[in-house]
Amino acid sequence: MSFDKKDLISINDLTKSDIYYFIETAKEFKKISLKDIKKVPTLRGKTVVNLFYEPSTRTRSSFEIAQKRLSADSLNISISQSSVTKGESLKDTILNLESMKPDAFIVRHHESGASYFISKITKASTINAGDGMNEHPTQCLLDIMTIMEEKSDIGSLKVAIIGDIYHSRVARSNIYGLSKLGAEIYLYGPYSLLPRFKDSRNVKIARSMEEAVKNADVIIMLRIQKERASYYFIPSIEEYRNFFKLTPNLLSLASKDVIVLHPGPVNRDVEIAGSIINENKTRILKQVENGVAVRMACLYILLGVQKN
Numbered sequence: 001m002s003f004d005k006k007d008l009i010s011i012n013d014l015t016k017s018d019i020y021y022f023i024e025t026a027k028e029f030k031k032i033s034l035k036d037i038k039k040v041p042t043l044r045g046k047t048v049v050n051l052f053y054e055p056s057t058r059t060r061s062s063f064e065i066a067q068k069r070l071s072a073d074s075l076n077i078s079i080s081q082s083s084v085t086k087g088e089s090l091k092d093t094i095l096n097l098e099s100m101k102p103d104a105f106i107v108r109h110h111e112s113g114a115s116y117f118i119s120k121i122t123k124a125s126t127i128n129a130g131d132g133m134n135e136h137p138t139q140c141l142l143d144i145m146t147i148m149e150e151k152s153d154i155g156s157l158k159v160a161i162i163g164d165i166y167h168s169r170v171a172r173s174n175i176y177g178l179s180k181l182g183a184e185i186y187l188y189g190p191y192s193l194l195p196r197f198k199d200s201r202n203v204k205i206a207r208s209m210e211e212a213v214k215n216a217d218v219i220i221m222l223r224i225q226k227e228r229a230s231y232y233f234i235p236s237i238e239e240y241r242n243f244f245k246l247t248p249n250l251l252s253l254a255s256k257d258v259i260v261l262h263p264g265p266v267n268r269d270v271e272i273a274g275s276i277i278n279e280n281k282t283r284i285l286k287q288v289e290n291g292v293a294v295r296m297a298c299l300y301i302l303l304g305v306q307k308n
């Protein structure tokens with residue numbers, strides 16, 4: 001199996017078999033993180049630029065750890081210390097960095113489409129680490145990996161995605177990725193934060209929390225994206241908490257083997273009861289662990305020896 005594309009911008013860049021190839025590769029790379037010496041020479045001599053225009057804890061650090069474990073050289077651009085603060089455009093920033101011959105750009109940006117734009121003006125591989133409200137394909141891959149560690153057939157699962165769907169790039173990538181693998185997806189959240197599309201074969205809008213979580217095999221909770229003005233879409237956080245928080249009572253309606261995912265950062269006791277976070281049904285830290293393996297796989301597949 002191989003993957004010929006230069007970039008990973010959208011989960012829709014991947015076929016169903018591509019997704020399984022990325023996950024199988026990630027499973028192999030996960031073994032490296034469990035060793036005493038967590039380093040292989042696979043990407044020695046490759047240079048990766050981490051360009052984060054928006055804050056990040058998990059994605060940024062896991063990409064950087066992935067690069068170090070694969071022996072690539074990392075360049076972390078601090079936007080607040082860069083000439084972006086003097087008004088340098090995204091295009092000029094990329095063209096100048098491109099002159100230093102990097103092999104990849106890892107890009108997080110507040111504007112939807114920024115990673116796609118960059119991929120068209122650089123010869124280097126571009127990986128979308130989250131662009132505005134659009135997509136977060138590596139989060140989708142690590143979510144799929146986390147689900148597949150416990151559920152053998154994604155095509156037989158009911159997955160509930162609950163919260164601020166409208167502003168969520170994680171929701172969008174997971175809707176594309178999980179429906180491609182055949183999961184039945186139920187979306188729920190404040191009406192103002194639900195996407196405006198009709199039910200399709202795989203994706204349905206639930207009418208209540210109870211309908212969304214009933215017999216669900218996987219529940220993905222999302223936070224209110226206040227940096228994207230979500231607070232204007234709901235009357236108050238108190239009201240949100242009352243109607244859209246995952247509580248132990250609601251969780252008891254799900255399948256007995258349900259697992260609960262959340263991309264982070266979590267607002268405890270807003271979208272999810274604190275007691276659930278500490279419970280054995282939650283896989284939030286497993287998602288973070290798998291994030292390193294998935295990002296190693298993405299770097300290997302896009303930059304690795306098979307491309308030389």
Ligand code: CP
Pocket residue numbers: 055056057058059060130139263264265
């Ligand atoms: N899941 C996620 O993208 O988290 P960060 O914003 O911390 O990277």
